[in-house]
Amino acid sequence: MPKLLVTLLTVFFILSVCAPSRAGEKKKKDEGLEEELSELKEAYYPDLVGADEEGEIIDEFAFLQEEDIIFSAAKHEQDIAESPSAISVITREQIENTHCVDLICLLRGVPEVDIRRVLSSYVAVGARSLTGETGDKVLLLVDGMEMNDETFGMPIWQAMSVHLEDIERIEVIRGPGSALYGANAFTAIVSVSTHQPEESQARIFVGAGEHDSLGLHLRLDQRLTNSLRLHVSGGRQTGGHWTVRDRRDREVNRVQLRLTHEGKSGTSILQGSLEVPRVRIFTKLGVVDVHAGALMANALLAHRAEHWKAQIYFRAFDAEFTFDVPLYFQGSQLGKLPEGIDVFASNLDAEFQLDWSPWEGNLLISGGNYRLNTYSSGKNDPSDTYQHRVGVFVQDEQRLLDSLILTGGVRLDWNNISPMALSPRLAAVYRFLKNQHLRAAFGTAFRKPSFLNSSIHVTDVEENLAGISEFFQRSIGNRDLENEKLIGFETGYIGRFFGKKLVAEADVFYTMYRDTIAFHTDIAMGNLGMPDLTASTLEYRNEGMDVDSVGGSLSLTCQIRETLRANINYTYRYSYYVSEPSEHSAGPGEKKGERVPWEPAHVFNASVYYLQKSGLRLGASVHAESSTEMGWTEGGSPFGDAILTHNPAFFFISGFAAWRQVVGDKFWEAGVRAYNVFNDGFRDTQIVIQPDGSELGGQLLGRRIFLYLRAGI
Helix, strand or coil, X not given: CHHHHHHHHHHHHHHHHCCCCHHHHCCCCCCCHHXXXXXXXXXXXXXXXXXXHHHHHHHHHCCCXXXXXXXXXXXXXXXXXXXXXXEEEXXXXXXXXXXXXXXHHHHCCCCCEEEEEEECCEEEEXXXXXXXXXXXXXXXXXXXXXXXXCXXXXXXXXXXXXXXXXXXXXXXXXXXXXXXXXCCCCCEEEEEEECCCCCCEEEEEEEEECCCEEEEEEEEEEECCCCEEEEEEEEEEEEECCCCCCXXXXXXXXXXXXXXXXXXXXXXXXXXXXXXXXXXXXXXXXXXXXXXXXXXXXXXXEEECCCEEEEEEEEEEEEEEEEEXXXXXXXXXXXXXXXXXXXXXXXXXXXXXXXXCCCCCEEEEEEEEEEEEEEECCCECCCEEEEEEEEEEEEEEEEECCCEEEEEEEEEEEECCXXXXXXXXXXXXXXXXXXXXXXXXXXXXXXXXXXXXXXXXXXXXXXXXXXXXXXXXXXXXXXXXXXXXXXXXXEEEEEEECCCCEEEEEEEEEEEEECCCXXXXXXXXXXXXXXXXXXXXXXXXXXXCCEEEXXXXXXXXXXXXXXXXXXXXXXXXXXXXXXXXXXCCCCCCCCCCCECCCCCCEEEEEEEEEECCCEXXXXXXXXXXXXXXXXXXXXXXXXXXXXXXXXXXXXXXXXXXXXXXXXXXXXXXXXXXXXXXXXXXXXXXXXXXXXXXXXXXXXCECCEEEEEEEEEC
């Protein structure tokens, strides 16, 4: 009852502060407004050069703030209202003033985004539909570098190369993005930009809390010369199991070094980072334990000029891991996968982009990339796998009569694992009234099979049943897989009212998922009541998971005054099978035409923040999801019978309180962050009980209190 009362009061307060305020309608002008308007006018509205400064241009740009300018949706700077895709922005101010201690928590509040905390150290992120427990349908970018792990297909969110304190902004693009970004930009793109200050400064963040959570991060930014800047940062994060005391499931140590040179020809960047993670990863086959001593390394060399940019980066992952997969059948252990599987995986990527304006109001963007992926393991057949990826794209953007923007683009991708993919996109954005924009878009996307999907064939399996070692050596990976395909249609609206004190957004989407890759299990029985492995299959296939999805979201953001901000958003979707689903991947008894039950139909977020430049800062948020059901195998074994597990609806309340003191360009801040303050246990996803009594997936989540200190000099 207390939690429900707090929820109702929070929602009532947000609705009340969203009401128009005459006192807040007065416009503010800063000293640099005239110069800023002139630059924006020349860059984005050349057809308005010479127009009345106090008229049209101020109407266009006077209310633009940090979250209004985006880059990722069209690969150039533009007003968010003119984006060809549905997009949300999380600013540095929002990152600092939240109950969250990691990126995953921040993404939970974005419309149409799904979070599945399957393990304490593994989280799946998805958008709109088909999130599941593997989370391999979202592309993560950090400063333009793809962070998806090619071995498993998804980002390892809990072992990112950057700490939350290093992040300047996050842009979340919902819907297909392969027309610009190629493979794996499937249901969403999360583009992270790190903080790159102009002047010298130092920052420290230290915190600790429940469930063995620890955060320590130091950073130094130093201007060495007028044109050369140095950035050094490093830190450590840990996290424990939410229900098992003194069990540490996550540990990440990281260090990063960056040199930035600003010259007449543009900006050059040399950057390197190293992470030492200890995490657990979830796959459809089971849990993968990454042993202590694993290394993840990143290196970047980039040059960014006014009309072109180029970069080359290298990523490597060197580790030993063990598949924690119970190979049981009716209580009998059939075998055991080997421990200490050595893995070295790397990506070498070179990219280029050219921007050109052929005539007034037109912007032509083209580019491409080449990538070499490698995967080596002494306990895989073959032990060495190489993959080449090549992609080229072109996009044209035309502004008509200053009220209509047409965007069209296409990308062609080839790799030696799956067929060639062509990804077109069309979008139109129409300003039908002042500060009122409508968007209509069509696009396609594809997801390339990961190494796990196509090339994993484990050797050296311990046998309790004759033939199981040979069975696994020919199972799991499937070189005949097609790309997963997505066709999406969407419409959107953004309206700004009262000098952008109130922003209303709405999106409606219809998405078709085809050739979806699912884990297929077909165990034949022999005469003695044991599996006949010669007639059985255990592999990934493009069947049993084709789905259509329709839905949308509503969002309302209001800032009644400079210190007070609130947001409400709601997402609904209805997904249904368009092919006969596989009982092991979808669930027993599910039929073609029925609703997909393993994603919540309703998701609700509400938040309110009170922020003073110096002094008290407060915030509260509510998150709610409807119930779900998921198909698993009994005991988590690939040889078990298909079962359907249920996860009830849940909601929880979080908040933070802090005191910040600012003196000139220096500050300190102390605060407390509370996740699920009422400690009501909930699960993001379903669980099964393994033969040893342990839980697989769907960790029970409770409260986490986190105390922290942040300072800048």
